[in-house]
Amino acid sequence: MTSLIAVEKQKLENPPLKLHYLGDRVLRQPAKRIAKVDDSVRKLVKEMLQTMYSSNGIGLAAPQVGVNKQLIVIDCEPDEPAKLPLVLINPVISGYSKTLCKGEEGCLSIPGVYLDVIRPEAIEVSFKDEQGRPRKIQANNLLARVIQHEMDHLNGVMFVDRVDNDLALTAELQKHGFSVNAVKPVA
Template sequence: MSKRTHTRRGTARPIRHLGDPVLRTECDPVRTFDAALERLVDDMFVTMYEEEGAGLAANQVGVGLRVFVYDCEDDKGRRHIGHVVNPRLVAADGETLVEPEGCLSVPGLRFATPRHAHAAVEGVDMKGKPVHVEGTGYFARCLQHECGHLDGSVYIDVLSGDARREAMRAIRNLRR
């Protein structure tokens, strides 16, 4: 059962998978705040919930704009639900935690991924109102992960050494 709590209506969109160029292209800033942007955010929430994700970036549904949505808990069990338009990762600090991480665009695989224990993102909401989102633990991981997508990267890009080799081998095996 999905954890559907976003009350807006929307339509699920297909998730783009690793290999799709939209995932490796830096997203453009949102310049028009209109009904189409609201529809995109609604669709992204529906898609994220249907796919049982904790966050979703616009390029993961084929839209090259700087937008992401999220619904996940921090290290104190507090649930955070929202969206950020034109986000900038303004802090990624604290202890580096290496924990399993997955991605809707790399389905079925999880790898021990290093992320900072604290992150902060600044941007605006779909109406253009300033937003500051800050989190720790899993929520900090989510903020870093989604900002990475909008810069044209995926979580396997932060892996190194044996973890990266294992990830690349697993991805090659999926494509066979």
């Protein structure tokens, strides 16, 4: 169920891909489905993982590195070399739990900003792995949160769009030099 793409979980001085930040138009565009899982997709997966580890992240969506494709890499245990990352290509959530939970989220595209977001506690998600094989998993707690957070990126949504505490949101964004005008609240 986990990635066969071997990447050392280490910080690179010059990660292969450049992160885009809140306010950048590329983060607001819906990502396109990947028609064929081939070596170019696997190369992108490897570079995304290297970039994610270099930035102390546990999830990264292709739009965050300026690539308009439905591709996500996740590793909720970056300090465990034996735990392989999860690669989700063209992910679709097919079920949500009725139980909602509040949890703190951050984002590599909004460094330094951490705020509470309410999301379903568990999900079922279908996707293709890096070999193009169809997969389906049940995820809960942190993994469910990370998948939902990264899938939002594929739809041009950022976690700050889901924050309901406007005062905290404004204060945090301003403290870290981001414009509140870059937030697009979701209904």
